[in-house]
Amino acid sequence: MPQIFPPNANAFVRWALIGGGLFVGLLALALPIYARTVNNAVGVPVAQPVAFPHNLHTAQLGIDCRFCHTSVEVAASANVPATETCMGCHSQIRVGDPLLAAVAGSWDSGLPLAWNRVHDLPDYAYFNHSAHITNGVGCSTCHGRVDQMTEIWKEEPMTMGWCLECHRAPERFVRPRSEVFNMAYVPPADQLTLGAELVASYHIDTDKLPQCSTCHR
């Protein structure tokens, strides 16, 4: 019986296997990167009607997150401040500055500023800011160093897999309540020990936390 494949077919198959393996590897690497950045806009600044620099207002001026995001401790939604909050200072400071024209315009017209959403969870996912704040999840754990951002962007992918990283093992991230608003907080070396103690003292139900109905209700 004559040979169907020429002798160099072996080399062809070998290279095809190597190439295929490389392709699968690259795909496995590229897909999460795509999902976390391009598709999810992680680290991509979101343009806003007013170029509000968080770093100037928080790190430099020392204004607490809660001065503007007043409802974060008591409500599901952490509010964007009303124009009144901006004007509380900017009725006196930088009056007539073109950078603040949209704020002054909103104050005069009574029409709210239309900020562009940075974190848009799907509507079938339930999220409550106050529940996280009161259970020792710091602002910077999910939002990153907003106090160093000149423009605002999403620091974490906010995908279900990412949520579960903490919901399956909250002791890896939970902090003392007094440190929740500390943007520069660095977890201690014994985070797992401290975290486990805090999870117990906050009565966090670790059985219920990773269940479907905790977030999909």
Next chain:
Amino acid sequence: MTRAVGTRAAMRRGASHCRALGHVAQRTAMLLAVVLLLAGCGRNMADQPNLRPLQGSEFFADGAGMRPPLEGTVSRREGAIDPVFLTGQDANGLVTQLPVELTLELLQRGQERYDIFCSVCHGHTGAGDGMIVSRGFPAPTSFHDQRLLDASVGYYFSAMTNGFGRMYSYASRIPPEDRWAIAGYVKALQLSQNATLDDVPAEVRLELEHSEGRVR
């Protein structure tokens, strides 16, 4: 060859004969499944037509989905609460006593809220030298000024509720419970900044003198 074709044709005939009805039902079911699956495409579960907090809406002229309460709306919660608690005033004017119990927790809560909302202008000690003042905001009167030392606790509550001078009202940002806590804390702050060593309890005094000596 011809025999095979003949057999296949016969089978086809037989099949169509037997499953004529079954075919229609099967096709309908498949079509339905495809239609149902297609409905799963897109983000219509992720972006449901209901409005979330702060979401915009073209339905209203101002573009906001959240609606302000209609004029004349009475809060059921606040309607049941003593007006003194909500205004800081009774028949004799601004109240001089806290309408809530004065506890250490209240003052600590007041300190936390003061540091968030007030210290930016009034400074952490109440001297009127907050960070925003150094940025050009007109300096507020020091809380240790005689006029303000004499002011009642209701005066501070009223100033936070209604605004004062260039300061806007904080009623929409600080709930009344916290405004009372802050008012109480401001009075405590005044005591602390005008205190003498005689005000310090004997057992703490020793410690204080010791630590002061160490610092110097």
